[in-house]
Amino acid sequence: MAPVPPGIRFLASFNRDQWYRAFTFGLTFLLYTSFHLSRKPISIVKSELHKNCSALHELSTAGSRQLPSFHTETDCSWKPFDKSNYKQLLGAMDYSFLCAYAVGMYLSGIIGERLPIRLYLTFGMLMSGLFTCLFGLGRIYNIHNLSFYIFVQVANGLVQTTGWPSVVTCIGNWFGKGRRGLIMGIWNSHTSVGNILGSLIAGYWVSSNWGLSFIVPGLVIAAMGVVCFLFLIEHPNDLKSIHDVQNPASSNTKLTNSWKGVNGHNQLYHSYKQGGKSQNWDTELLLPVQQVVVVKSESEPSAISFMGALRIPGVIEFSLCLLFAKLVSYTFLFWLPLYITKAAHLDAKKAGELSTLFDVGGIVGGILAGVISDKLGKRATTCAVMLLLAAPTLYGFSMISEFGLGPTIGMLLVCGGLVNGPYALITTAVSADLGTHKSLKGNSRALSTVTAIIDGTGSVGAAIGPLLAGVLSSRGWNQVFYMLMAADFLALVLLLRLVTKELTSANVVKPRSGSTTVDLPDHPMMYINPGLLVL
Numbered sequence: 179m180a181p182v183p184p185g186i187r188f189l190a191s192f193n194r195d196q197w198y199r200a201f202t203f204g205l206t207f208l209l210y211t212s213f214h215l216s217r218k219p220i221s222i223v224k225s226e227l228h229k230n231c232s233a234l235h236e237l238s239t240a241g242s243r244q245l246p247s248f249h250t251e252t253d254c255s256w257k258p259f260d261k262s263n264y265k266q267l268l269g270a271m272d273y274s275f276l277c278a279y280a281v282g283m284y285l286s287g288i289i290g291e292r293l294p295i296r297l298y299l300t301f302g303m304l305m306s307g308l309f310t311c312l313f314g315l316g317r318i319y320n321i322h323n324l325s326f327y328i329f330v331q332v333a334n335g336l337v338q339t340t341g342w343p344s345v346v347t348c349i350g351n352w353f354g355k356g357r358r359g360l361i362m363g364i365w366n367s368h369t370s371v372g373n374i375l376g377s378l379i380a381g382y383w384v385s386s387n388w389g390l391s392f393i394v395p396g397l398v399i400a401a402m403g404v405v406c407f408l409f410l411i412e413h414p415n416d417l418k419s420i421h422d423v424q425n426p427a428s429s430n431t432k433l434t435n436s437w438k439g440v441n442g443h444n445q446l447y448h449s450y451k452q453g454g455k456s457q458n459w460d461t462e463l464l465l466p467v468q469q470v471v472v473v474k475s476e477s478e479p480s481a482i483s484f485m486g487a488l489r490i491p492g493v494i495e496f497s498l499c500l501l502f503a504k505l506v507s508y509t510f511l512f513w514l515p516l517y518i519t520k521a522a523h524l525d526a527k528k529a530g531e532l533s534t535l536f537d538v539g540g541i542v543g544g545i546l547a548g549v550i551s552d553k554l555g556k557r558a559t560t561c562a563v564m565l566l567l568a569a570p571t572l573y574g575f576s577m578i579s580e581f582g583l584g585p586t587i588g589m590l591l592v593c594g595g596l597v598n599g600p601y602a603l604i605t606t607a608v609s610a611d612l613g614t615h616k617s618l619k620g621n622s623r624a625l626s627t628v629t630a631i632i633d634g635t636g637s638v639g640a641a642i643g644p645l646l647a648g649v650l651s652s653r654g655w656n657q658v659f660y661m662l663m664a665a666d667f668l669a670l671v672l673l674l675r676l677v678t679k680e681l682t683s684a685n686v687v688k689p690r691s692g693s694t695t696v697d698l699p700d701h702p703m704m705y706i707n708p709g710l711l712v713l
Contacts, residue, residue, distance in 0.1 A: 180294045181294075182411075183296060183407065183410060186411055198411060198417065199352055202348065202349070202352050202410075203349065203361075205410060206348055206349050206410075207365055207368045208368070208402060208405075209410075210341055210342070210345045210368045211371050211372040212395075212398055212399040212402040213303075213338060213341045214368070214369050214371075214372025215372040215376040215395050216310045216395040216396060216398070217338070217376065217511075218372070218376025218380060219376060219380035220271065220272070221512045221516070221533075222381055222526060223384055223388045223391055223526075224268050224513075224516050225519045225526040225529065226385065226526050227255060227259040228255045228256070228260065229255050258323075265648045265649075266648055266652075268648060269647065269649065270645070272645065275332070275334060276508065277332075278333075278335030278336045279335035279336070279637050279640070279641070280634055280637035280640065281634075282337075283630050283633055283634030284484075284630060284631065284634045285339075286630055287629060288484065288626075288630070290626040295344045295347060295348055296406060296410045298344060299341065299345070301340065301403075302337050302340025303341070303399050303403030303406060305333075305337035306334060306337050306338050306399050307397060307399045307400025307401075307403065308396070309333045309334035309337065309396075311392060311396035311400075313327065313330045313334075313392045314393035314396065316330075342629065342633050343626040343627075343629045344626070346605075346613075346625065346626075346629045347412075347625045347629065348410065348412055349362070349610075350625050351412065351413045358611065359547070359548035359550075359551040359552035359557070359603070359607045360548045360552050362607045363546070363547060363548025363549065363602065363606070363607070364545055364548070365606065366602040366606045367544055367545065369598070369602065370540040370541045370544070370594075373511065374534040376395055377515070377531065377537075379394055379395055379398075381531055384526045384527055384530065385525070385527055484631070487631055488631065490628065492558075492608075492676060493612055493628060493631060495675060496558075496608055497632045497636070499600075499604065499672045500604045500633070500635060500639070500669075501669075502669035503561075503600050503601045503604065503636065503665075504601055505639030505640060506601075506643065506666055506669075507597055507598055508640035509644055509647045509661075511644075513644060513647045513648075513658070514536055517655060517658075520655070522583065522586065533590075535587055536590045536591075536594040538594065539590060539593065539595040540594040540598030540599075542595050543597070543598050543602065544599055546599060547603040548602075548603060551607065556677075557603060557604075557680075559680050560600075560603065561599075561600035561604060562673045562677045565596075565666050568593070568600075569670075570663075571593055572593060572662050572666070573663060575593050576656060597666075601636075604632065605629075605636065609629045610625065610629075643662075643665070646658075646661055
């Protein structure tokens with residue numbers, strides 16, 4: 179059992195009740211928001227690293243304010259990104275971060291299963307803050323060595339892998355399968371919120387001092403790392419020691435059995451009735467009047483192996499689908515502001531602000547995907563339909579973006595919803611479902627590994643997409659959009675087997691009257707060892 183964070187011990191002394199679940203939801207939301215907030219600046223700053231100085235000189239001579247004269251088109255650009263191959267160099271920086279992120283993610287999930295989540299996540303956030311700030315210090319200290327920026331990107335990519343498996347495991351520990359799609363659809367909006375805040379923060383300083391566009395987000399994620407250390411509750415069981423001390427058993431308390439566990443832990447929980455009122459574990463787990471006695475099995479379930487996680491039905495298909503879905507999403511994340519700058523002829527700040535509309539659409543798309551998949555009970559089918567609609571929408575965006583600001587805004591919102599909807603659903607609700615799959619027979623120590631495998635495979639696509647965009651954009655932006663449409667189509671093809679299985683699967687037949695068959699709830703605690711019944 180992990181130690182209770184010091185901040186939670188302090189808050190528990192005030193006898194707070196019924197808010198731990200909501201608090202954990204909000205805290206993990208803010209923690210991962212800060213991760214994406216620190217990733218966004220590079221896409222905003224790209225257009226500042228390489229500028230058309232001749233155009234700036236013409237603008238300065240036409241206006242009342244005289245700017246310094248430039249000898250060439252690139253004298254105002256930041257070396258080494260002032261050459262004609264600047265798109266390849268910028269793509270290489272993206273690739274360095276994302277490739278390190280993809281490789282590190284496979285290891286991160288395995289490590290995360292074996293270390294306290296709170297400490298592991300705190301370390302990752304502090305290191306992420308450090309390396310994000312280092313990139314900005316390159317501007318402050320006038321560093322023009324490409325190797326420095328590549329090193330910072332690789333290091334930052336590795337340490338940022340601590341984030342996703344940790345927060346998904348934590349939120350999965352606190353919320354069951356009932357309305358997981360809706361809950362995680364709302365929760366996953368932290369990705370878009372982080373992108374929006376990162377764009378606004380980086381855009382504020384990008385024209386005056388782009389170094390601060392990295393330093394400020396770096397300080398934010400480091401500060402959130404301290405908050406994580408003080409307040410993150412990994413699992414409801416970690417509160418047991420607090421409630422044992424604060425709520426000694428009273429004479430009028432009656433012991434009852436509770437068969438509901440949390441996320442498959444091989445434990446039997448006993449709750450008490452207070453004044454004749456039974457407390458439900460799922461809804462009133464942490465009421466101050468509730469006493470929880472945990473009787474553990476003789477042997478804790480061991481963490482699942484990498485190959486064992488791959489054998490869970492659906493993990494391979496969803497992982498490969500996410501590879502192509504995340505390729506599309508991250509290409510937009512890293513290249514959309516630059517595309518808007520070139521297509522709409524806007525400056526870096528305005529392009530960054532306009533690009534946030536893609537993330538606004540992503541919030542709506544993620545929630546909509548979760549609600550629909552909960553209602554239909556068909557995660558793969560929901561993803562497939564959105565992927566099918568996304569491909570022609572991307573083509574429409576590439577055409578309409580040349581016709582003015584109004585159509586561009588509308589298509590950004592629609593594209594954001596259709597592109598990020600499947601991505602959000604797979605990385606959250608689908609990962610949590612597979613990490614607590616019934617084939618695991620109650621072993622909860624698979625969620626982090628499964629999440630890391632799925633997101634790590636997706637991150638391979640996230641690394642390839644921006645790199646290909648850097649190469650293809652030199653031949654015209656239409657080539658980039660053709661690549662994105664092809665990726666969406668391949669993601670759809672990889673889900674066809676699961677979609678067919680969902681659509682053709684027979685409905686569960688209810689037992690006839692008088693039958694001895696029992697319809698057990700779809701919950702990991704159905705695998706409780708009978709030996710646990712003995713106190």
